[in-house]
Amino acid sequence: MTATISTTSVTPTRRRRRSARLSPLLVAFVLVPFAVESVWVFWPALQGFWFSVTRWDGMTPPTFVGTDNYVELAGDATFRGALINTVIWLVLFGGLSVLGGFGMALVLQKERRFVGFYRAALFTPVVFSLVVTALVWRVFYQPDGIADTLLRAVGLEHLIRPWLADPQTALYAVILPALWRQIGYVMVLFLAGLKAIDPALHEAARMDGANAWQRLRHVTIPQLKGVNAVVLSVIVIDSLRSFDIVWSLTKGGPYHSSELLSTYMYSTAFQSLRLGYASAIAVVIFVLALAVILGYLVRAFREEA
Amino acid sequence: MNKLRTGAFHTGMILLSLLWLGPVLWVVVMSTRSFDDIAAHGVGSLPRSFTLDTYRQAWTDGGELRALINSMLVTVPSVALSLGLAAMAAFALSRFRIPGRRTILLLMLAGNLLPPQILLIPVAKFSELTGLYDTLWALIAVQVGFGLGFYTFVLHGFMRDLPGEIQEAATIDGAGTAQIFTRVMLPLTRPALAALGALSFTWIFNDLLWAITVLRTDDNMPVTPALLALQGQFVSSWNVIAAGTVIAAVPTVAVFLRFQRHFVSGLALGAVK
Structure with a gap:
């Protein structure tokens, strides 16, 4: 956001020579962190691609099998289910948390009495781990837990079911806690964005006779372009990474009904010990994330330029 | 109305x-x-x-005490190391004309955006190879390595916007690169460091995936995976599980309350950059 202002002030200093040559210290400053990341991120990532074309049980050395793993993936019903669930997750978890977070940010953007408390309330779950979140909601879903008690109180006991153990509801029962935690996070991002909008723009629009809806549509949303891009990238990346909440509530079950690509990859790798096949699933997750990562980087690149 | x-x-x-x-x-x-x-x-x-x-049951019988110690042993060094390394890289990349600095920065950021799934198996195997598997060192190393890119990117943005005159004045006064870094830049970067510190503390403390990937023994588990184990141990003792949940949530809530403003501005920092 500040990039446009700072470039003008930075350019003159750039012309001055800062240092004639690079000191060994500076080289170390860059190389040491880069080496750490290379060892624990870049190199493993490259290995991940290699493992995806091998058959490997983790004990004997991996053997090259070409595209066998990917061919098997294409016919794997569990994989297809996990892929569909991941898309549902992306749409419901991603879409609703953006809508909810944006809505809450709009409602709570004006400073007024108790607004600080409301914001804090919505934000509270963000500091919990997803495992803590999962246990909180497990209490909610327990037989005779809060959900059932509430349904009984309003006379809807025929709807009661084992929420997490019913393949019909398991996935949605897991999305709900994830949403509960994510909305406050997205709200904070949008609140920061809304704060950065020049109030004069709204004032001018109001003078021109724009109503609240028009101001939202033509002033607020266009002004939030930068934040929108970040939120969208964060949401897509978060959705594809989602693992903790599913793992702590259902481990992908029952009968893979709440399986996501991330949980399927983990259980294939560390429970079935099919490391090559799991790597192929990981590559699929990577490919799905790639477009978002590239978009994010292009944006970052433009800002750095 | x-x-x-x-x-x-x-x-x-x-x-x-x-x-x-x-x-x-x-x-x-x-x-x-x-x-x-x-x-x-x-x-x-x-x-x-x-x-x-x-609480006594969760704390002693359930092993939450041991797990909390493990969590702190991992989280504190990880936060310090990753922010330290990221600050070094951000300083060099933002204040000096290092060839290829933009590519390096974006490459590091890209590493952080990767889905961790692609890294799990190689990281597990690599830590077995180096003998770090099932030790807290492996968890610290992977947390530092994986977090670095994002922290570097955010700190770079912050340091780049600091006025160049301060650095030049220090150079004229005879300060070397190391002194400029520790005496001038780090103090000026404190708001960003505090924000990232509060954020990374909760991220690393709350982590589940990396812990269950590089650790196996129950005694080595930090509090997040230990909470899952507690659930298996006290199957229907919901009160003990609830107590364990409260214990696991207290540290991050404390950090959040203490660094509230930094925490929220840290999230915003990531968003606006």
């Missing part, structure tokens, strides 16, 4: 806040109920008993 709208706003928001805080409060209350009470009346009923023995 206006009063009506204000009333509707507050009523709606109070209900919503209750929806957010209610489940949390429910768990806190449940952690003080006795086993018999929950067995007789279910987890959905109001409390009819009070005990704090649940």
Whole structure:
């Protein structure tokens, strides 16, 4: 956001020579962190691609099998289910948390009495781990837990079911806690964005006779372009990474009904010990994330330029 | 009319806040109920008993103490190391004309954006190879390596916007690169470091995936995976599980309350950059 202002002030200093040559210290400053990341991120990532074309049980050395793993993936019903669930997750978890977070940010953007408390309330779950979140909601879903008690109180006991153990509801029962935690996070991002909008723009629009809806549509949303891009990238990346909440509530079950690509990859790798096949699933997750990562980087690149 | 709208706003928001805080409060209350009470009346009923023995059970029998120590042993060094390394890289990349600096920066950021799934198997195998598997060192190393890119990117943006004159004045006064870094740049970067520190503390403390990837022994598990194990150990003792949940949540809540402003501005920092 500040990039446009700072470039003008930075350019003159750039012309001055800062240092004639690079000191060994500076080289170390860059190389040491880069080496750490290379060892624990870049190199493993490259290995991940290699493992995806091998058959490997983790004990004997991996053997090259070409595209066998990917061919098997294409016919794997569990994989297809996990892929569909991941898309549902992306749409419901991603879409609703953006809508909810944006809505809450709009409602709570004006400073007024108790607004600080409301914001804090919505934000509270963000500091919990997803495992803590999962246990909180497990209490909610327990037989005779809060959900059932509430349904009984309003006379809807025929709807009661084992929420997490019913393949019909398991996935949605897991999305709900994830949403509960994510909305406050997205709200904070949008609140920061809304704060950065020049109030004069709204004032001018109001003078021109724009109503609240028009101001939202033509002033607020266009002004939030930068934040929108970040939120969208964060949401897509978060959705594809989602693992903790599913793992702590259902481990992908029952009968893979709440399986996501991330949980399927983990259980294939560390429970079935099919490391090559799991790597192929990981590559699929990577490919799905790639477009978002590239978009994010292009944006970052433009800002750095 | 206006009063009506204000009333509707507050009523709606109070209900919503209750929806957010209610489940949390429910768990806190449940952690003080006795086993018999929950067995007789279910987890959905109001409390009819009070005990704090649940916390003792979770703390000692459930191994939460050991797990909390593990968590701190991992989180504190990881936060310090990753922010230290990231600050070094950000300083060099933002204040000096290092060839290829933009590519390096974006490559590091890209590493952080990778889905961790692609790294899990190689990281597990690499830590076995180096003998770090099932030690807290492996978890620290991977947390530092994976977090670095994002921290570097955010700190770079912050340091780049600091005025160049300060650095030049220090150079004229005869300060070397190391001194400029420790005496001039780091103090000026404190707001960003505090924000990232609070954020990374909760991220690393709350992590589950990396812990269960590079650790195996129960005694080595940090508090997040230990909480899952606790659930297996005390299957129907919901009060003990609730107490364990509260214990696992307290440190991050404390950090959040202490660094509230930094925390929120840290999230915003990531968003606006």
